[in-house]
Amino acid sequence: MEISEFRQRYIAAMRMSERSKIAELFRLADDLESVEKTEENYRILSDVYSHLDYYTKAYKYLSEVANPSNAKDAKKLYHLKDRMEQEGDRFAVKRPRKTKVCGSVKMPNFKYCSKPLEAGLFEETDMPEKCDCCGKGTNLIYSGPFYSEEDPDVLCPQCIASGKAAKKFHGEFVDSALALLLPDIPKANVTELCKKTPCYRGWQQEYWPAHCGDFCEFIAYVGWKEIVEMGLENSVEFATEAEGYSEHKEYIVNGGSCQGYLFRCLNCKKYILYVDCD
């Protein structure tokens, strides 16, 4: 089945950090309400509003296109009607308000991700937001995972690179328990990776491949289609943990439920592909 562009955005949003997800869902709702009113668009709108706890709209959109004799639709409608009658939009998520902060930080150098913006690990915003760690304004907001007890909303790239964010919130960007399992990598490199490197967002626990005695550099979220477009189909090496997927390359779709993560060895420059599924 062909997945619409809007459905893909919805799926991608579900994998973002809470803050980016909410912002993207509001953007998606605005875009969907301004385009052609198709059944699929109404279904996505209903899902978006249901996720944001706007049950009146979620129910309205689904009820216009649902097929009452379809058990799945009927169940969903019943649930939305119930939520609408119980709470309506009282607990709906508020549309993010941009607070004006001055100044903006620059992108520092990351050893294990030299082009973090292109790799999609930061979101670039029009107006700077306040970093929860240093308090400075930043247009570059980290959108990957951060494993800590506190869950800061906004982290600037400088606070990641300096290790300040990891120290202040006692957190890690990549799980060091996993990284330490790889043999022959100096402890300092594990610290660099886990505490000072922005991480991609995986379906499962993020795994970071190593090659030639060091961790690789993260390049991009990819599907097999992108690998072919980059001309890497014959040279890319599957990470040991993802070798099984080399027999099922067609399932690896960027933004799909079987996602590829492209890395490159810092030493021999070989491309390494890691894959996980939802």
Ligand SMILES: [Zn+2]
């Ligand atoms: Zn900061």
Ligand SMILES: [Zn+2]
């Ligand atoms: Zn290598």
